[in-house]
Amino acid sequence: MTGEILSVREMLVSDIPLVVDYWLSADRTHLKAMGVDVRKIPSAEQLAKGLTAQIETAIEEKNSYCIIWLLNNEPVGHSNTNPTYFGNEAYMHLHLWAQTTRRHGLGSKFLELTIPYFFENLQLKDLYCQPYAQNAAPNKTLQKLGFEFVKEYVTIPGSLNYEQPVKLWHMSYERFTALYELA
Numbered sequence: 001m002t003g004e005i006l007s008v009r010e011m012l013v014s015d016i017p018l019v020v021d022y023w024l025s026a027d028r029t030h031l032k033a034m035g036v037d038v039r040k041i042p043s044a045e046q047l048a049k050g051l052t053a054q055i056e057t058a059i060e061e062k063n064s065y066c067i068i069w070l071l072n073n074e075p076v077g078h079s080n081t082n083p084t085y086f087g088n089e090a091y092m093h094l095h096l097w098a099q100t101t102r103r104h105g106l107g108s109k110f111l112e113l114t115i116p117y118f119f120e121n122l123q124l125k126d127l128y129c130q131p132y133a134q135n136a137a138p139n140k141t142l143q144k145l146g147f148e149f150v151k152e153y154v155t156i157p158g159s160l161n162y163e164q165p166v167k168l169w170h171m172s173y174e175r176f177t178a179l180y181e182l183a
Contacts, residue, residue: 004071006106008113011066011078013055018075019066020047022097030099035132037162059121060086067117069096069110076101079114081122082158089126090118093158094138108141115145119176126172130157133165142169146179 011019023041031038042050054064064082068075077097081090094111096102118127131138133152143149147169156163171179 004106005073006109006113007070007073008067008110008117009070010117011051011055011068011080013052015066015068015075015078016048016051016055018097019051019078020044022078022095023047026097027099033132033135035135035157035161035164035166037160040160040162062086062122065090065118065122067114069106069114071101071106076106077110079111081118081127084122087123087125089128090122090124091157092118092127092129094129094131094141103137107137108144111141111145115171115176116180119173124173126170127176128168128170130155130166130168132157132161133167139167139169145171146175147171148175 024044028038051066054062054066059065062084064080065084066078066080069077069079077095079092079094081092084090094107096107115127118124129138129142129147131142133139148171150168150170152165152167154163154165157166
């Protein structure tokens with residue numbers, strides 16, 4: 001995918017149907033590969049209500065903060081933090097919505113554009129990500145972008161997940177500023 005224009009922005013109300021559709025129509029094999037328990041996915045109405053509340057909540061009080069990924073100005077995925085502890089730490093999640101956009105290196109590029117939003121807007125000291133240990137793509141992406149591997153352990157990493165082995169990755173604000181030459 002060369003010559004494509006990638007950009008990111010905060011989630012808008014108009015993105016809610018797209019995020020809801022992603023969760024409700026995603027291929028079950030893909031969801032399982034991410035460690036998602038499909039029985040825990042809320043209804044369309046519940047998802048929309050939660051996303052609306054997320055948008056309407058002041059940034060200092062958000063439990064979840066979402067960045068939309070755009071390819072040629074069309075939404076194709078998102079990254080969100082959840083849980084989020086403003087001024088302290090957050091746990092990041094990564095989602096490319098369509099199979100056609102996966103496995104082309106776009107996740108790394110989108111994440112490079114997204115990480116500054118998380119650190120700057122949420123005033124984070126630490127950013128974590130704990131993808132399913134058996135899902136190679138996000139683990140390779142995090143390592144490539146300079147996240148430090150902390151440990152592998154078994155947990156339920158999110159409200160939509162089943163118990164699973166995860167790999168915990170970490171980036172401190174200091175490491176972020178050094179890698180992004182912001183110091």
